[in-house]
Amino acid sequence: MELNLERIKKAQENIKEVVRKTPMFHTSTFSKKCNCNVYLKCENKQKTGAFKLRGAYNKLVNLTEEEKKRGVIASSAGNHAQGVAFAATSFNVKSTIVMPLTAPQAKVAATKGYGAEVIQAGQVYDECHDKAVEVQKETGATFLEPFNDIDVMAGQGTIALEMLEDLPEADVIVVPIGGGGLISGIAVAAKSIKPSIRIVGVEPEIVPSAKAALEKGKVTTVPGAKSLADGISVSTLGDECFKYIQKYVDEVVTISEDEIAHAMFQIMERNKLIVEGSGAAPLAALLAKKIDGIEGKNVIALVSGGNADIATTAKIIERELVFEKRRIRFEAELQDKAGTLGALISEVGAMGGNVVTVRQNSNWNERGLESADVSFEITVQSQEHGESIIKSLRDKGYVINIKK
Structure with missing residues (x-):
């Protein structure tokens, strides 16, 4: 062929x-x-x-009635699994799919949803393929290769x-x-x-x-x-x-x-x-x-x-947001007084930054009981936008330490 x-x-x-x-x-x-x-x-x-549905469905079309009666089995990292499950169910054929233990759960759930029985084995495709061959020998199901x-x-x-x-x-x-x-x-x-x-x-x-x-x-x-x-x-x-x-x-x-x-x-x-x-x-x-x-x-x-x-x-x-410096982590030294933290959050918001997390690291530091270090994580529109926010805060007297 x-x-x-x-x-x-x-x-x-x-x-x-x-x-x-x-x-x-x-x-x-x-x-x-x-x-x-x-x-x-x-x-x-x-x-x-x-794309896997294309090949799986064409394969089902070309199976003999005897091959369909035995059911089909396949090994897949996920997409061939779903294609085979969908195609087999369309032909009212029983399907069993062996997927790696590392397969995304969304793919596992979808494969089951299309009507297949799922067995998980191995860390990568080749290992789950070996398991599928083993199951095929036990059941006599028709093996559907994912690519070869x-x-x-x-x-x-x-x-x-x-x-x-x-x-x-x-x-x-x-x-x-x-x-x-x-x-x-x-x-x-x-x-x-x-x-x-x-x-x-x-x-x-x-x-x-x-x-x-x-x-x-x-x-x-x-x-x-x-x-x-x-x-x-x-x-x-x-x-x-x-x-x-x-x-x-x-x-x-x-x-x-x-x-x-x-x-x-x-x-x-x-x-x-x-x-x-x-x-x-x-x-x-x-x-x-x-x-x-x-x-x-x-x-x-x-x-x-x-x-x-x-x-x-x-x-x-x-x-990627961190890599592109659109998510910034920094620590601010603040006086431990009511309203100080809220004022800094308001400053960030007024400049277009979005505060994602805030955490006060302790009630005091080496500077005494009247100050505290507060960790922030904010999202910004661009690296330049983030840099302008940090500069503005420092210009207003805030002590800011950037964290990686």
């Missing part, structure tokens, strides 16, 4: 009644930052919150058909890489339609399985690690995928955890999109200037999914 444009077009026909054609839009904000014309293809707006399967790759490749239908003049497509099924399908479809188009893959630098495989010329297992981009934290590239990546993908770049977090924050703030780490990876590569030769080009960044863990997202927002 070979992955080709004909098979991908057939997949598009198979899934058209269920899968949404997701929006794609130009973003002037990121175009200016990246010095190219950036378009975001929003698979975070897909049913189940990610031609029908799955073909389903994912339908994204490229939509991209080039909406933007035929696209020059570059930037795609996250985990096991390789997504980029394989997209690369085959896009290159078959427009051979001149450039396909760039992005993966976390702490799990660079695709880059390692391309450098060594063979599938290579790298040490497992949990990335913010949990959906692409895959230690071993699919061997079927690797054949197409070698042939059709022009380049693979890696990004740091800080770059992923920054991109997640930026896309939330500027484009009002909730995006998981994997979905932010292509934009992270663009913002970090990891891709050369794209100046003035039409570049599509695939936002592959939006199933972000809320707790993790909150931490990222907090971190």
Whole structure:
């Protein structure tokens, strides 16, 4: 069985009644930052919150009735899980999903909500895959590979058909890489339609399985690690995928955890999109200037999914606000008199700062019983705004010590 444009077009026909054609839009904000014309293809707006439904549903369409009767089993960090659960329930097929212990609880809950039985095992995808194989042998269920399967790759490749239908003049497509099924399908479809188009893959630098495989010329297992981009934290590239990546993908770049977090924050703030780490990876590569030769080009960044863990997202927002100095921590030396603290809070508010937390560290300090140190955390509009507030407070006689 070979992955080709004909098979991908057939997949598009198979899934058209269920899968949404997701929006794609130009973003002037990121175009200016990246010095190219950036378009975001929003698979975070897909049913189940990610692109995985495409491949999973196409695979279910191609199963025999006997295979469906045995039920299906899959291993997944989260998005394939939801896609399989949704697709299986659509066909009234029993589904069992093995997910890592580290999978975001939002993805676990959603998978159960779509009708699957969930088993959690292992820290990374590869470990939960081994558990799924074990369960499959015990139950006889039909195993649905998350990426290393031609029908799955073909389903994912339908994204490229939509991209080039909406933007035929696209020059570059930037795609996250985990096991390789997504980029394989997209690369085959896009290159078959427009051979001149450039396909760039992005993966976390702490799990660079695709880059390692391309450098060594063979599938290579790298040490497992949990990335913010949990959906692409895959230690071993699919061997079927690797054949197409070698042939059709022009380049693979890696990004740091800080770059992923920054991109997640930026896309939330500027484009009002909730995006998981994997979905932010292509934009992270663009913002970090990891891709050369794209100046003035039409570049599509695939936002592959939006199933972000809320707790993790909150931490990222907090971190980025501190990093950009829009959340400031400082200590003020105040006289221990009624109204002194309220006066300082009023001063901060009058200058446009928002007081988040206030804590009096003790009733007295080395200066005696008549003074106290009070810790503040405030949010401001920008680094410059924060600096002006601190300067103004000091000019008014307050003793302010900035905390990191």
